Amino acid sequence: MLFTSAPLESVAEAQRRAKKRLPTAVYASLIAGTEKGLTLHDNIQAFDEIGLIPRIAADLPPQREMSTTVMGQEISFPVIVSPAGAQAVDPGGEVAVARAAAAAGTAIGLSSFASMPFEDVAAANPKAFFQLYWVGTRDDIAERVEHARQAGAKGLILTLDWSFASRRDWGSPTIPERVTLSTLVEFLPMGLSRPGWALRFLLGGIPDLKAPNLRTRAKGTPTFKQAYVEWTQTPLPTWDDVRWLRELWGGEFMVKGVFYPDDARRAVDCGATAISVSNHGGNNLDGIPASLRALPAVVEAVGDQVEVLMDGGIRRGSDVVKALAMGAKAVLVGRVWLWGLAAGGEEGVRQVLEILRSGIDEALIGLGHKSIRELSPNDLVIPEGFTIPMTDGKVPAARKKK
Template identity: 40%
Template structure:
């Protein structure tokens, strides 16, 4: 199948799986421990039914959304992902340019493989920066000053990764921000010649251009892995977040919130938004699915904070369900990484166009003209822990 023929995100996932060595695909796909939360993120969407209103007389759809003062053509940003250069050369630029091509946003990760300055210069769209509070405050300050100097207005601080998740696929594969040359890894690479030729032989080990200045000269992925193991800052706290608030004048978002109580603390700390996220099931296995956590967070903090959500979004209908349950917008993780791994910028753009078309179609089918028209009356949720309950809509509980 060619990229242009991919009809769904799942089609792109199949292409990505074919092109990537198993070890690399496992890094993209995997979650922590038993991957219960990884699966729960997806099944939560299946428990939510869409409730159509017919004959509303709207013949046009408008997907635009304003998030923290910035306008997007659709309520979607590509979320931060580190080490994307292992999937495609110049991956961060490919992701950012594809996002700009459809008017979506892009969030550059701290351990991206392309410096924020290079991404900003190559991309005409809206870029946000995601900070991992690794190392010392001087490091955080340096990174956010660089981001600000590139025109980034919105900063996301990820707070669910103060220790590394136990990703057992990566442990078995001996993959930790680095590939070790075991016989299995070598065979895996040799049997995926398209990946080997475009990524590994052409570019070699991806470097970490945002943080390379904090690492010893010539540092590669292995050095980064050691740095993050030793300097992850497990003790990072609300007072550290308050310090970042003092040093960042633009909108500030905390990513990795799952409870109304923590959302309220975030609001008290002066942040402007939260991403309801469990890191795509890659950190705390057993944590609640994000779609299940969303309504309580939105109910508690929706007036004070811009609430975004990520985790398991693979369909336009997932985006609409998230908005109906209180999100103002969504972040994508694997959905656009599948596109990236399948075909670089063209693959990412295909993923975004698929999702945009699906969102538009769903809006039409539920009788909405705009994203702002979508509300809680457009969903029914099976299960006790939800806004409204009704069984019998294909729930998998």
């Protein structure tokens, strides 16, 4: 057993342990935001600006109702594991995360750039969605989509909130082309700085730095770096491409990266069954406001026609409650499970998810609600000017999700 620490008590504790256990460059990649990190900071700050209005002596059942359905999948609480790569965090990788999500009764989205094949993740958690970046030709994309279908994907997530802005004022960790003897020598100081991290990979397997979910019959399996280069050289998708992909897939389909209400309407017009209000966790265009600030206008624009989720800045269960009260049906979380994975492997991820579940339940008790379906803006103290005026210069009020 490589992890013997006491159980995690908070997401903040998971982050502290991740920082202690991971090499500096790896940890930096988990907390990074583009350029100055303005958007990264605002994603968290926005939740801090929203207050909760408590109620007492409510007649509550022993168990509060937190289950919901997203993209056709029943989940036990409104938190989904967001797509993200885990190549250098823990050798258990995304399969360990999938098992932890399954134990928590929720779904997982697997990144195109994940270190493990989709079929392995789906075997560990049947409630698995395949996340797609627009990489290569339509023929390449169609082949990957069909592979995901055959491997059991329950839905497709198309991520569009990325502008290839990888500059960071505090530096960017380098990614080698492949693991070779010279690479091992180069990264030896990193391993020596965190011997426990190095030992886990020596025992559990050194990643080959490939992107198995971006393979095609003609091109084979690219390295992570080769796939990234192809991605940057691929013409950006248009709404016609989104519509084509939706028709090709035919099933549950999320457009991730929606921020402006008109883009939300376009996603609905293209046939999306779900959207996620997102700024890519602060790793897109720096200076974009927090996702939470954009959520009410998007819900007002399309909330009755499509499932609206959000991601960015979730650190505790009360944050989830605030997002739901402002109209989201569920949230996606990324950094928190990465910290859990670094802190304690599969068990660390499971504990982080349970921490979020407990936080949601505690907030429901404090608000006097029996179910997440009772949440509304009436539960919140929203400061003037919090939301973004994006429709005719007037901010529409958030409304309760039906």
